Amino acid sequence: MTKSQAEQIKPITDNNANVLYQHGTLALLVPGLLEGTTTIGELLKHGDTGIGTGEGLDGELIILDGEAYKVGQSGVAERVPDDFTMPFANVHHAAFQYQCERSDIGLKALNNRIVEANGRANTFFSVIVRGTFSFIKTRAVIKQQAPYPTLVEVADRQAMFLRHDVRGTLLGYFSPVMFHGAAVAGFHEHFLSDDRTFGGHVLYAVLDHGKIHSQVFDTLMQHLPVDDPGYRNHDFSKDPIAEAITTAEGDTH
């Protein structure tokens, strides 16, 4: 990351910087409730930074500086329009605080140190890592058509990508264990290369060198698709929510 990029990280300036907005829940994806129930345009009212997935698990989304990108089964990143719909997304107003600089560290070790350093295992927070990654492995689910499969069935229908020596941004959210189901407990991280050509849901990475910023939230604003018939009529009590989310979205692969 150049010095000018670091300076672009905004300070905390408004009351919304401590709020994480979430549309839908990961529990919705477990039985295959994959209809798009919000749009990028709507989401951007609640923040300029975030991650999500499109209708039918159409791509791994990342929003940086108010611009939304999607990585589909080709592994290539592309801009998505404001009317692009999603069943699940997180977004917030970026106001990251500088945390540290790190070299030659694997993603899992990095994540563990971030939690240890700020003692925030029971708190929602966001982490952004800007730098050069000596290795990164991402995945993107292949877009599904209705009637939609379950999240566990989709686990076989994804493409994986490996890259070496790529500069870019890794954006993640950490959710406390008591919210497993609404979110995935632990980290959920997406990536976008600086040249805006490559990205995806991060499975593994080694940071060559880069800077880590984080942002702690005291409030989760959980928005539900209360008027969506599929959501309203579904019986979640029979779904293996915790197990399926851990299998499909957990941060150890």
Place this chain on the structure above:
Amino acid sequence: MTKSQAEQIKPITDNNANVLYQHGTLALLVPGLLEGTTTIGELLKHGDTGIGTGEGLDGELIILDGEAYKVGQSGVAERVPDDFTMPFANVHHAAFQYQCERSDIGLKALNNRIVEANGRANTFFSVIVRGTFSFIKTRAVIKQQAPYPTLVEVADRQAMFLRHDVRGTLLGYFSPVMFHGAAVAGFHEHFLSDDRTFGGHVLYAVLDHGKIHSQVFDTLMQHLPVDDPGYRNHDFSKDPIAEAITTAEGDTH
């Protein structure tokens, strides 16, 4: 309920009417994290209607029309000041919609019909029942001192109260099953008599006659005590959260 009381129920007039604010989670109470981490004054910024419990499980709280009442181990209701602290509370801006009128119905049957009638098992909503109750059974936990016991240990330390032919207001919140832990899945209901002398956490009731209003939320605004050392340092992964909440707070007693 008199006609004038019914007319006092406000229509939906602002954007906040679809938001349920929650401070803390029921999961915090399971291991005995009973420090007061918000105040009535702070809570009233987020609504005029709600329920909660005081520090050390000091009383069953109910907030109606912006006035907060506490029912302690005597069963007698008393006003609480703005600086009264709580580990857990729900509050919202009242904008209830008339649902129906009912006579001679038990609480469990009434609750089941409310969920069936609006098909809202996956949505947070509030229910308010104003009328005459031919029978009502409430409880209040006896205030605990630090070091605090666990929620299951406290189950033996409560007072129960029975009343016949009492006029009053039953205020409840319904939470979807996927949020069991953050809240108690299903209904969580408190009571206050019209003469403001009696109330508590409702265990059982029979409505002689009364009117039911409800209010659906599309957003849960979940506020966490992120700076409380007890909360930050606790390892929730070892707590029997779901089981303890069902035992202590479930709506079938």
